[in-house]
Amino acid sequence: MKIHEYQAKELFRNAGVAVPNGIPAFTVDEAVEAAKKLQAGGAKGFVVKAQIHAGGRGKGGGVKIAKTLEEVKPLAEKILGMNLVTHQTGPEGKLVQRLFIEEATPPKTEMYLSLILDRDRSCVSILASAEGGMDIEELAEKSPEKILTLPVDPGLGWQAFHSRKLASFLGLTLDMKSPSRMFQQLHNFMDRLYAMFVEKDCSILEINPLALVGEGADEKLMALDGKINFDSNALARHPDIQKLQDPSEEDPAELEAAKWDLNFISLDGNIGCMVNGAGLAMSTMDIIQHYGGEPANFLDVGGGATAEKVTEAFKLITKDPKVKAIFVNIFGGIMKCDTIAEGVIAATKQVGLTLPLVVRLEGTNVEKGREMLANSGLKITPATSMDDGAKKVVAAMKEGN
Amino acid sequence: MAVLVNNDSRIITQGITGKTGLFHSVQCRDYTREKGAKVVGGVTPGRGGQSVEGFPVWDSVAEAVEKEGANVSMIFVPPFGAADAILEAVDAGIELVVAITEGIPVLDMLKVKEYLAKTNALRKADGKNIIRLIGPNCPGIITPNQAKIGIMPGYIHKVGSVGIVSRSGTLTYEAVHQTSALGMGQSTCIGIGGDPVKGMEFIDCLELFNNDEQTESVVMIGEIGGTAEEEASAWIKANMKKPVAGFIAGVTAPPGRRMGHAGAIISGGSGTAESKMKAMREAGIAVAKTPGEMGTTLQALLKERGMA
Numbered sequence: 001m002k003i004h005e006y007q008a009k010e011l012f013r014n015a016g017v018a019v020p021n022g023i024p025a026f027t028v029d030e031a032v033e034a035a036k037k038l039q040a041g042g043a044k045g046f047v048v049k050a051q052i053h054a055g056g057r058g059k060g061g062g063v064k065i066a067k068t069l070e071e072v073k074p075l076a077e078k079i080l081g082m083n084l085v086t087h088q089t090g091p092e093g094k095l096v097q098r099l100f101i102e103e104a105t106p107p108k109t110e111m112y113l114s115l116i117l118d119r120d121r122s123c124v125s126i127l128a129s130a131e132g133g134m135d136i137e138e139l140a141e142k143s144p145e146k147i148l149t150l151p152v153d154p155g156l157g158w159q160a161f162h163s164r165k166l167a168s169f170l171g172l173t174l175d176m177k178s179p180s181r182m183f184q185q186l187h188n189f190m191d192r193l194y195a196m197f198v199e200k201d202c203s204i205l206e207i208n209p210l211a212l213v214g215e216g217a218d219e220k221l222m223a224l225d226g227k228i229n230f231d232s233n234a235l236a237r238h239p240d241i242q243k244l245q246d247p248s249e250e251d252p253a254e255l256e257a258a259k260w261d262l263n264f265i266s267l268d269g270n271i272g273c274m275v276n277g278a279g280l281a282m283s284t285m286d287i288i289q290h291y292g293g294e295p296a297n298f299l300d301v302g303g304g305a306t307a308e309k310v311t312e313a314f315k316l317i318t319k320d321p322k323v324k325a326i327f328v329n330i331f332g333g334i335m336k337c338d339t340i341a342e343g344v345i346a347a348t349k350q351v352g353l354t355l356p357l358v359v360r361l362e363g364t365n366v367e368k369g370r371e372m373l374a375n376s377g378l379k380i381t382p383a384t385s386m387d388d389g390a391k392k393v394v395a396a397m398k399e400g401n
Numbered sequence: 402m403a404v405l406v407n408n409d410s411r412i413i414t415q416g417i418t419g420k421t422g423l424f425h426s427v428q429c430r431d432y433t434r435e436k437g438a439k440v441v442g443g444v445t446p447g448r449g450g451q452s453v454e455g456f457p458v459w460d461s462v463a464e465a466v467e468k469e470g471a472n473v474s475m476i477f478v479p480p481f482g483a484a485d486a487i488l489e490a491v492d493a494g495i496e497l498v499v500a501i502t503e504g505i506p507v508l509d510m511l512k513v514k515e516y517l518a519k520t521n522a523l524r525k526a527d528g529k530n531i532i533r534l535i536g537p538n539c540p541g542i543i544t545p546n547q548a549k550i551g552i553m554p555g556y557i558h559k560v561g562s563v564g565i566v567s568r569s570g571t572l573t574y575e576a577v578h579q580t581s582a583l584g585m586g587q588s589t590c591i592g593i594g595g596d597p598v599k600g601m602e603f604i605d606c607l608e609l610f611n612n613d614e615q616t617e618s619v620v621m622i623g624e625i626g627g628t629a630e631e632e633a634s635a636w637i638k639a640n641m642k643k644p645v646a647g648f649i650a651g652v653t654a655p656p657g658r659r660m661g662h663a664g665a666i667i668s669g670g671s672g673t674a675e676s677k678m679k680a681m682r683e684a685g686i687a688v689a690k691t692p693g694e695m696g697t698t699l700q701a702l703l704k705e706r707g708m709a
Binding site: 117119120122123124153154155198201203231233234236237267275276277278279280282283284285286287289290295298302331332362363364385386387388390 | 480481503504505506507508509510511512514515554557567568569570571572574575578595597598622624625627628648650651652653654655690691692693694
C-alpha cells in the first residue's frame with residue numbers, strides 16, 4: 001500500500017526525522033489557512049504541492065513555489081482539481097484532490113536516499129547517492145558507481161559505522177565537533193528512519209531529495225520529499241497505517257476484490273480469467289495470449305475460496321464491459337472442484353451471465369465438479385486441459401466479436 | 402531414494418487445532434495410512450494434552466521431538482505467528498520445516514533467515530545435518546506413496562523418476578499431472594513457494610536431485626521477478642548431470658504490478674520472463690512454450706538424449 005507525501009512526512013516527524021513544516025489541505029481555503037499558520041510559525045515562502053501517488057509531480061506542474069502569502073491562493077486554485085500527468089500516471093493523468101502546503105526550504109545540496117526490503121540479500125538495504133533530485137533508475141543506468149548500496153544485518157540493526165560509511169560516501173563530515181553537528185544529525189536521522197521502517201513494516205521508503213538547508217551552525221539535514229510503500233502482508237497489524245489509505249488512488253475493482261480477499265488486477269484485453277494460484281493465473285494469461293487472445297484481468301481466487309467468494313469473483317469479471325468471454329481454470333489443491341462448480345453455477349445464475357464461459361477443472365473432487373456443471377442446464381463449455389481451454393475461449397471470443 | 406522426505410519421516414503439524422491445519426493433517430495421514438510416513442501429532446501452545454481427530458496435541462515442538470521423534474514440521478500457523486512457529490521448530494532441531502502459511506510479513510522472514518543461517522553454521526561445526534526450510538507460501542513437498550507434507554492433491558502423483566521444483570503451487574500440480582499422464586511419475590516434488598524471502602531456493606533442490614539415484618530428470622518451474630532462475634541456470638550449466646525441462650510464468654504480466662506472489666514483480670528491467678528463458682536455454686534447459694507442454698517438452702528432451 002502507498003501513502004501520500006504529507007502522510008509520509010507526518011510519520012517521519014513523529015519518528016523524529018527532520019522535515020520542513022507543512023499542513024495538508026483539501027480545499028483552497030484550507031490551503032490559505034495552512035499558509036497563514038506556517039507564516040505565523042516563521043515561514044517566509046511556501047511550496048504548494050499536489051498530493052497524488054505518483055512521482056514526477058514537479059515536472060508535470062503539480063509543485064509550485066509561492067514567494068508570498070498572496071500567491072498561495074491562485075496556485076492552490078490552479079493545482080487543486082487539475083488533471084496531473086506525469087511519467088508515472090500514464091497519459092490519462094490523475095485528478096489532484098489534496099494539497100500539501102509546506103514552508104519553503106531552499107536546498108543547498110540535494111542527495112538521494114532510500115531503504116528497501118532487499119530480497120536478494122534478505123535484509124533491509126540502503127541506497128544513497130550524493131546526486132539527488134533526479135530519477136534514480138536513470139542514475140543507476142548511467143553511473144552506477146554514484147550509488148551506494150549498504151545492506152544492514154537484520155540482527156544488528158542500524159549502527160554508527162553504517163552512518164560513517166554513508167557520510168563518507170555522501171561527502172558529509174565525520175567530524176563530531178562540526179558547527180552543525182552534521183554527523184550526529186545524520187546518525188540520528190538514519191537510526192530513527194531505520195527503526196521506523198522496521199516498526200511499520202515498510203517495503204520501500206524513498207527520500208528524494210534528502211537535502212542540506214541553512215548555513216554554518218544552522219545547517220540541517222532534511223527530508224524534502226517522502227514516499228513509502230508498506231508490506232501488504234503486515235498491514236493488519238498496523239491499524240494506524242491502514243487508515244492512511246486513500247481509496248481514490250486505488251482501482252475500484254481492485255479495492256472491491258481486496259474486500260473478498262481476491263487478488264485482482266485489471267488489464268486491457270477482453271477475455272476474463274478466474275484462476276486459483278498466482279503462478280497458474282499468470283500462465284493462464286500467457287497461454288491465452290499464446291493462442292491469440294488478450295486477458296482482461298489477472299484474478300487469483302486463492303486457496304481457501306468459498307462458493308460466495310467465487311460468486312464475487314464472477315461479478316468482478318463481468319463488471320468489465322470489455323469482457324467478451326470468460327475462462328475459468330482451476331486446479332484444485334486446497335480448493336475442491338465441487339466448491340468451484342457450485343460457485344460458478346450460483347454466480348452464472350445470479351448475474352444472468354450471457355457471455356461464453358469455458359471451464360477447466362482438475363484436482364480434488366473433479367468428477368463431482370464436472371458432473372455438477374454438466375447437469376446445471378447452463379451453457380458452459382468444458383475443457384480437458386489448459387491448452388484446450390485457452391483455444392476454446394479464444395475461439396468463443398472471436399465468434400462473439 | 403527420493404529427496405528430503407520418505408517412509409521414515411515423522412511429521413507434526415504446528416497449528417493443528419486450526420481448521421485448515423487439521424484438514425490437511427488428516428489428508429496427509431490418510432495418504433500414507435497403509436505404509437510410509439507418519440503424522441505423529443501436532444502442536445498448539447496452550448492445548449497440550451488434548452487430542453484432535455486422533456492426533457495428540459503438544460504445547461511445544463520440543464515435546465513432540467522428545468516424545469515421538471518428530472523430524473518434519475508442517476506449519477499452518479496464521480501469518481503473524483508463523484515466523485515465530487518456524488523459529489521454534491528450528492530451535493527444537495526439526496530437520497525439515499515446511500511452511501504452508503501465506504502472507505507472512507517479509508520483515509518477520511528476515512529474522513527467520515538470519516536465525517536459520519546462524520543455527521546451521523553451529524550445526525555444521527558440530528557435524529550435524531543442516532535444517533532445511535521449505536516455503537513459506539508454498540504447497541509443500543511430496544514423495545509419491547511415501548510422504549505427503551502439504552496441501553497438494555495426493556492422488557495425481559505417481560512413483561517415478563522426475564524431480565519437480567517450483568515457485569508456484571498450482572503450476573506444480575500441472576507438471577505432476579502431465580508427467581503422471583505420460584507415465585514418467587515423480588521422485589519428489591518440492592514447491593519452494595512464491596515469497597521473495599524464503600527457505601530453500603532452486604539450487605538447493607537441484608543439488609539434491611542431482612545426487613539422488615531415483616531422479617533421472619528434472620522439471621523446474623519459475624516465474625517473473627528476482628534472479629533465482631538465472632542463478633539456477635548458471636548452476637545447472639556448471640553442475641547438472643541430468644536433463645532439465647522448465648517453464649516460466651508471467652510472460653504477459655505488465656511491469657511494476659504485483660501478481661499475487663510478492664515475488665512476481667518486475668522492476669528495473671530485471672527478472673523478466675525473457676531474461677529467464679534466455680538464461681535457461683543457454684544452460685541447455687528445454688523451455689516449454691506453454692504450461693500445457695511441460696510434460697511433453699521433458700519427454701522430447703529425454704528422447705533427444707536417448708533416455709526415453
